[in-house]
Amino acid sequence: MPEELSQFSFAVALATLATAVGLYVLSIVGNRGLQAVGASGGMALLRPADHGPRAAAGRYATLLTTNAFVFLSAALVARAVATGHGPFANMFEFSLAFSWGAVALFLYFEFRYQMRTLALFVLPVALGLLVYATTVPRDIEPLVPALQNNLLLSTHVAVAVLAYGAFTVAFAAAVLYLIQHHDRIRWLPPRAKLDEIGYRAVLVGFPMLALVIILGAVWAEIAWGTYWSWDPKETASLATWLIYGGYLHARVMRGWRGQRSALLLIGGFGATLLTYYGNLFFGGMHSYA
Amino acid sequence: MLTAPDRRRSMASEAGSRSSARRHLRDVPVAGRIFRLLASMKFALVLILVLAIVTMIGTVVDQVPQGVLEDQFAYAKWLSRAHERYGMWTSPFERLQLFNVFHSLVFRALLGMLAASIVICTVSRWHGIWNTAFHTPTRVPETFFGHARYHVQFESSLQVSDAAARVRKALRGSRYHVRADVDETTVALFGDRNRLSRFGTFLTHLALVLILIGAIAGGLWGFKDPGFVVAEGSTRDLGMGTNISVRLDHFADEYYVDGPPKDYRSDVVIFDDGREVKQGTIRVNSPMRYEGIAFHQLFYGQAAVMKVQDAAGNTVFEDNIPLAAQTSDGLRPVGYFEIPTYGLTAFVIGAAPGPEDPAIPAGDVRVEVYKGDSSAGSPANLIQGTAATVAGLTFTFERESRFTGLKVVKDPGVNIIWVACGLLVAGMVALFYLPPRRLWALCVRRPDGTTEVRVAMPAQRDFAMDGEFERMSGKVKDALGGAPSDPEEGDTHA
Numbered sequence: 001m002p003e004e005l006s007q008f009s010f011a012v013a014l015a016t017l018a019t020a021v022g023l024y025v026l027s028i029v030g031n032r033g034l035q036a037v038g039a040s041g042g043m044a045l046l047r048p049a050d051h052g053p054r055a056a057a058g059r060y061a062t063l064l065t066t067n068a069f070v071f072l073s074a075a076l077v078a079r080a081v082a083t084g085h086g087p088f089a090n091m092f093e094f095s096l097a098f099s100w101g102a103v104a105l106f107l108y109f110e111f112r113y114q115m116r117t118l119a120l121f122v123l124p125v126a127l128g129l130l131v132y133a134t135t136v137p138r139d140i141e142p143l144v145p146a147l148q149n150n151l152l153l154s155t156h157v158a159v160a161v162l163a164y165g166a167f168t169v170a171f172a173a174a175v176l177y178l179i180q181h182h183d184r185i186r187w188l189p190p191r192a193k194l195d196e197i198g199y200r201a202v203l204v205g206f207p208m209l210a211l212v213i214i215l216g217a218v219w220a221e222i223a224w225g226t227y228w229s230w231d232p233k234e235t236a237s238l239a240t241w242l243i244y245g246g247y248l249h250a251r252v253m254r255g256w257r258g259q260r261s262a263l264l265l266i267g268g269f270g271a272t273l274l275t276y277y278g279n280l281f282f283g284g285m286h287s288y289a
Numbered sequence: 290m291l292t293a294p295d296r297r298r299s300m301a302s303e304a305g306s307r308s309s310a311r312r313h314l315r316d317v318p319v320a321g322r323i324f325r326l327l328a329s330m331k332f333a334l335v336l337i338l339v340l341a342i343v344t345m346i347g348t349v350v351d352q353v354p355q356g357v358l359e360d361q362f363a364y365a366k367w368l369s370r371a372h373e374r375y376g377m378w379t380s381p382f383e384r385l386q387l388f389n390v391f392h393s394l395v396f397r398a399l400l401g402m403l404a405a406s407i408v409i410c411t412v413s414r415w416h417g418i419w420n421t422a423f424h425t426p427t428r429v430p431e432t433f434f435g436h437a438r439y440h441v442q443f444e445s446s447l448q449v450s451d452a453a454a455r456v457r458k459a460l461r462g463s464r465y466h467v468r469a470d471v472d473e474t475t476v477a478l479f480g481d482r483n484r485l486s487r488f489g490t491f492l493t494h495l496a497l498v499l500i501l502i503g504a505i506a507g508g509l510w511g512f513k514d515p516g517f518v519v520a521e522g523s524t525r526d527l528g529m530g531t532n533i534s535v536r537l538d539h540f541a542d543e544y545y546v547d548g549p550p551k552d553y554r555s556d557v558v559i560f561d562d563g564r565e566v567k568q569g570t571i572r573v574n575s576p577m578r579y580e581g582i583a584f585h586q587l588f589y590g591q592a593a594v595m596k597v598q599d600a601a602g603n604t605v606f607e608d609n610i611p612l613a614a615q616t617s618d619g620l621r622p623v624g625y626f627e628i629p630t631y632g633l634t635a636f637v638i639g640a641a642p643g644p645e646d647p648a649i650p651a652g653d654v655r656v657e658v659y660k661g662d663s664s665a666g667s668p669a670n671l672i673q674g675t676a677a678t679v680a681g682l683t684f685t686f687e688r689e690s691r692f693t694g695l696k697v698v699k700d701p702g703v704n705i706i707w708v709a710c711g712l713l714v715a716g717m718v719a720l721f722y723l724p725p726r727r728l729w730a731l732c733v734r735r736p737d738g739t740t741e742v743r744v745a746m747p748a749q750r751d752f753a754m755d756g757e758f759e760r761m762s763g764k765v766k767d768a769l770g771g772a773p774s775d776p777e778e779g780d781t782h783a
């Protein structure tokens with residue numbers, strides 16, 4: 001029963017999120033109704049005008065995304081009830097969780113910073129993960145002994161998907177930053193704001209990724225007797241962490257601000273994807289997920 | 290984005306964090322130049338990014354397992370398999386140590402340089418950050434209030450002391466720590482919040498160096514036996530400079546109904562100097578620890594209880610032999626034991642797993658006996674409970690049994706690692722979630738007895754402070770109960 005509920009919620013989340021992406025595109029792209037509000041200068045906030053069909057599309061998009069988030073959460077919870085553990089045993093569970101993390105962080109940034117435009121690049125990633133999840137086996141397999149450390153592993157994965165979600169938001173901000181050349185596009189937020197959002201997202205993701213690596217090390221020490229084995233998933237996450245660490249330094253350095261920092265965020269997201277998918281190509285000790 | 294004059298100002302306001310002006314590099318000796326390079330953020334950034342790239346290469350290119358690297362034969366075999374994947378690139382990759390990136394000279398040199406860079410950056414910035422945290426002047430030149438990145442001015446009908454008291458209260462209400470400096474016509478206020486968070490940067494960087502130290506300590510003073518094998522009922526010395534031995538009383542494995550493994554456990558007794566010191570069960574996720582040595586469940590396999598008697602019927606050997614190695618064709622499990630009085634080595638070979646083994650029926654073992662390198666008698670297949678004579682001795686395969694494979698690790702660096710991880714997290718929380726803030730206010734008495742209140746905040750290099758400044762100037766405004774004196778002055782200069 002929980003398993004069916006999980007599958008049903010997953011299907012609803014997928015359909016809702018797909019619709020939401022469409023509505024976001026309709027409401028944002030080319031929308032001249034956006035107007036600057038708030039402080040003057042580079043830090044202006046852009047809010048859509050609150051009437052007209054585009055505005056309605058935007059409102060429905062947010063509503064649908066929130067809805068998709070609720071159903072994704074339900075799918076994960078029901079799945080956890082069905083399997084008796086967190087979403088770490090296979091790629092189906094982990095893709096769902098990653099998508100959930102991306103949507104969660106997007107909603108946080110949309111509500112906290114009024115950054116609806118991030119949807120253009122965050123939600124397609126979240127949607128892509130869900131579509132990918134439909135292609136992988138989703139049977140519930142019993143856990144091999146090494147994975148039977150439920151609380152530690154569930155925490156490890158929960159923090160990981162939030163970190164990945166934050167990096168997805170930072171990626172979206174960086175892509176928009178590069179598109180928004182010389183602040184010429186009126187329907188995109190100004191560069192300074194995008195730069196700040198990218199930075200704030202990394203402030204969430206970077207310490208979380210450190211925590212993921214630490215929790216993984218604690219678990220590896222218990223399960224395998226070595227806190228670090230140079231396993232591909234470990235090294236990929238280390239490289240990812242280093243890139244974002246580089247970004248944090250670059251962002252305050254002359255000659256590296258702006259454009260180059262944005263490129264680092266995009267590189268960091270590439271590394272994040274490699275960390276997430278890497279086990280499919282490299283094998284190693286994370287071969288299950 | 291800061292404009293050039295802004296940047297100069299904001300740097301000037303970072304009291305003392307920038308030291309002396311740049312001298313001509315040509316005049317500085319080599320050691321000084323290296324120091325300067327390692328103290329430079331730009332160099333540190335390049336190091337971090339190069340390290341990230343090298344780490345990525347090590348992730349994408351197959352890496353040789355450490356055990357294989359130590360065994361020439363196994364390494365050659367590994368390389369020939371790598372050749373199937375990398376073709377003509379195999380030998381250049383090998384020469385560049387791309388199959389062993391994380392133990393390569395380049396990687397170690399990068400880590401060493403990063404550690405040096407961290408230490409030198411810390412040392413050269415310590416003084417400035419210390420001063421910023423503890424020796425900030427309460428009163429700053431009045432021009433600062435006109436030039437700071439964020440500034441605003443209010444008018445109040447209150448007297449100077451009352452206005453100052455209100456501003457002070459507003460700042461305290463936002464958890465700012467406030468100092469005041471009063472003179473005849475003005476009250477200067479300085480408020481800061483989370484000033485200790487400035488040291489978070491040292492915590493995180495120190496933690497990274499500690500992690501390297503922990504790893505080195507583990508390598509120098511620890512040991513690791515990735516395949517310590519004990520058969521049921523048998524006791525084995527650990528070696529590695531210890532007097533510890535381990536006896537396996539029982540090994541058990543459990544499976545789910547449809548096949549996958551559920552649990553592996555070993556009931557063991559640990560002896561130190563021949564004394565029993567610890568007893569318990571080792572499972573996959575619950576190692577046993579004794580005196581800083583951890584015993585982890587890693588694998589298991591078939592064992593054979595063997596007895597050897599001479600022609601007179603005296604027992605010359607009796608033990609449970611783990612078949613933990615593989616025959617050179619890689620097909621069958623094999624174990625061996627020595628019979629020193631006869632100078633013989635006996636190999637016990639089990640049946641190949643999977644479909645019928647043509648040479649050794651399932652459940653049987655084959656005994657091959659050697660003296661030096663040459664065979665000492667024709668091999669014999671034994672059914673459980675039977676005996677055969679090889680090389681003049683009677684070999685009895687008493688019964689089938691099991692062995693457990695433990696990973697035995699002593700790592701004196703591991704506690705350093707955990708402490709470092711704690712520092713890393715604490716430092717990041719301080720830096721990212723409790724960022725330091727500083728604000729100056731100047732209350733000036735006007736000739737008519739009213740007060741002019743000026744508030745300013747310096748730019749922070751990492752954070753856009755607009756939100757914080759807007760919030761704080763709002764609080765001050767509410768406290769004074771008035772609007773900014775000049776709307777244009779009230780704008781932040783972003």
